[in-house]
Amino acid sequence: MRAFFEKRENLLLFLAARTRDMATAEDLVQDLYLKISALDRDADVRAPAALLYRMASNLLVDHVRSAQRGARRDAAWRREAVGGDGTHEPVSGAAAEEAVIARERIRQLAAAVADLPPQMQRAFRLHKLEGRSQAETAQAMGVSVKMIEQHIQAAIRHLAQRLRT
Template identity: 35%
Template sequence: MSDQDGSAGLEAVLIAHRQQLLRFLDSLGAGDAAEDLLHELWINLHARPTAPIGRPLSYLYRAAHNLMRDRYRSARQARLRDRDWHQLTAPDEIEPGPPAIERAAIARQSLDRADRALMALEPRARTCLRLHRLEGASQKEVAIALGVSLSTVESDLRRAYAALLAAKAELDLE
């Protein structure tokens, strides 16, 4: 049997199992490119004469899988190349924020404002907020620790949150 007989036998198997191979390529994510890949497989069979294959259908599935893998690799490389090119050539799209010294001053001012707002609260409300928000105690645990009802803890937390929101609103207006 000549080399041409090997590729002719594979071509006959490809034609006989065309729909199965298309479904296989589609299951690998080929989508609309499944027909193109199958055509590329057919061209590859004609370009490289082969000896007779013992399991031609398995050979075609493996060749189709390899084509899909090559396509994925090529697409990934193109995305990486485009991303790298964009990073090299694109101007800075994000406007720089205020300098670090200015950001630190703003943060210090915000913290001072929040501290003053909390200091204006009664000590129990400050303690409720500290235990609940900073130390992670549940509202029920805070109520037990302070010897007050759960509704008192909720009320104290509402007052503390309102004071912090008011301090934030003042900063936003400045």
């Protein structure tokens, strides 16, 4: 056990160099500690450092194999769940929830825009949704640019208040 604590930093660097990930190396060193602590304390170990490095190497091999198995399992699941072409990835639960929330917000925005007075609604749609400039919107509606500015400001205030609740 004493050899482990003396070599811990070296073992960490040894594993980090091979995994290229300090967090994984830390996990492997922790696993190594657990394995060392489970060994028979009365065992006669002639070269404790060599044993530690051999055990660390074995843990690294196990880790790589486990990661490869997981990748193969995930790929097989994707092929099975998505279909043969693999063009559509399944949506994670969090992403699906975000999509539902986004659709609901869009529905609320569309309803709020539909409740605007007709001229204000038209100005908002032309300027904000179709991307026309205020001058182009004013020309299309036959009103002044100042009137378009007022319609847009009032629409934004209305929509912000409506969507806040």
